[in-house]
Amino acid sequence: MKVATAAEMRDIDRRTIEEYGVAGSLLMERAGAAVAAKSMELFPGKRALVLCGGGNNGGDGLVAAINLRNEGHTVNVIMLAEADKLSHDCSLQLEKAEKAGVPVEFRKILDNSDLQDAFVIDAIFGTGLSKPVAGDLANAIRFINESASPVVSVDIASGISSDTGEILGEAVNADYTVTFGLPKRGHFLYPGAGCTGSLYVEDIGFPEELIESENIGAGLIHWQSVAALIPERARNSYKGDYGHVLVIAGSRGKTGAALMTARACLRSGSGLVTIGMPESLMDAVQGRVTEEMTLPLPDKGDGTLDKKSLKVILDFAWRHADVIAFGPGIGVSAATNKIVNGLVLSSTVPIVIDADGLNSIEGSRDVLSRAKSPVIITPHPGEMARLLNQSVSGKRKSEIKISDIERDRINMALSFSAETGVYVVLKGVPTVVAAPEGKAYINTTGNPGMATAGSGDVLTGIIASLAGQGMPAIDASVCGVCLHGLAGDSAAKEKGEQSLIASDIIEALPAAFLSLK
Secondary structure (H helix, E strand, O other), X not given: OEEEOHHHHHHHHHHHHHOOOOOHHHHHHHHHHHHHHHHHHHOOOOEEEEEEOOOHHHHHHHHHHHHHHHOOOOEEEEEOOOHHHOOHHHHHHHHHXXXXXXXXXXXXXXXXXHHOOEEEEEEOOOOOOOOOOOHHHHHHHHHHHHOOOOEEEEOOOOOEOOOOOOEOOOOOOOOEEEEEOOOEHHHOOOOHHHHOOEEEEXXXXXXXXXXXXXXXXXXXXXXXXXXXXXXXXXXXXXXXXXXXXXXXXXXXXXXXXXXXXXXXXXXXXXXXXXXXXXXXXXXXXXXXXXOOEEEEEOEOOOOOEOOOHHHHHHHHHHHOOOEEEEOOOOOOOHHHHHHHHHHHHHOOOOEEEOOHHHXXXXXXXXXXXXXXXXXXXXXXXXXXXXXXXXXXOOOEOOOOOHHHHHHOHHHHHHHHHHHHOOEEEEOOOOOEEEOOOXXXXXXXXXXXXXXXXOHHHXXXXXXXXXXXXXXXXXXXXXXHHHHHHHHHHHHHHHHOOOOOOHHHHHHOHHHHHHHOO
16 A cells, blocks of 8 residues: 655645546545544444644544534534634535534633543644644643543644654644545654554545555555565475575674574575674584585684675675675674675675674765665664765765654655665664665564564565565565564564564564465
8 A cells, every 4th residue: 555745645635636526625525524434433422522723634524523413423623723714625614514503612722521521533733734733732632632532533643744753742642543545654654653543544535546656655565465476486496496695694792693694584485595604603603503504704813704705705696696695793894894895896696784784884875876786775773874974985974863764764765775776674663665766665564572682683584585586676675574574473472572582583484474375
């Protein structure tokens, strides 16, 4: 399913009216009717308090009030706006509400009697809100949140940025949200996602070609679309048909990162996996590998890679590998900088770069934009900020903070992907996948128990495995984050979120794949 920005939704609304001849008032009546129908389903017979702003969101709320009144519900409307500042369509619906006998008051102060034995329909602000809520309206929202009354928000919880999920001053903590045509980015991006409650997307008659348009830049990652991308295995296939992953990972004290990445590759279907690691660590690791093979790499005598490793890695990859997974636990040094930059510039197979591999990149825009093969990066917000702060020369430009990344996850990932040509898997809640052509995908699987050491190494292994099996970089990234979350959800059902560790995610990958059948 596509996920719209406020501007994209306005364009759909405009084109529906101008090109398809659907009256704006009819769209409003359908929206309000959808809110009323869902409210009656959720709260049969319960009194409704409808709080309306002066814009078209308030008009939707007035239509909902009329429909509830017509169905025998007790309804009260409070207009939290000046009577002379209503939008045209909102004014029209106000006249209809008053003619229908709906009690309407204009005031901005709420009291306990307003909410007694009532559920609230929040129609204060819609998707067009762009400045912080303040004054009496902020006080009204706080009053709603402090009450015990359940809330149904119209289109989006009032006070949430439709595009980023940011709380603009104060925001309604909705129990349910009824939106129209398409979900909005702010329904899935935090903190706004935490204010959305249960989300219902209602069809109010937007043409399918508009809501499915390629001009809409973001979409949800859905298990059904992921299932369609996982190829069936031929009966006469063999291990060479399913990719050989070269995992370059691990350093002294961090060998577990290499093992988890490699095992995640195998559990995700790779036919062959080789772990490349500093040669001084091989004796310690050899007894812990079973299905994996190993490739000793030149090291500096301290359990970290020597720059001579670059030639060994490239030679091996050219002869044997279908993809390289680089970075988990390798450490950061001049040598790792030389190796990762050399791989990006010279590798003839796709590369998945994570963790210390990302921290070792220098001059990111310059290096990454000159990659010979597809590059997938899997940064967390701190790593993303560091990459964005690099200029072509490797010097820092205007400071981008982690909070900036979290405030605008989709656009931050998209801008870096478009500028460098790499595929970005921006980890977090939610994980966002961005492609150079300007498309973003929002993941909806996973749980807080996955915030544990090694979880990112597992994700790297899953994505690398799928890329090594021949999936295009974008498909490997989208499928990888979905499967990672599905495995985490399966593991959490058995282990609980508190006890979940990265190895549990690996062991739950079979259940994740089976759930796609």
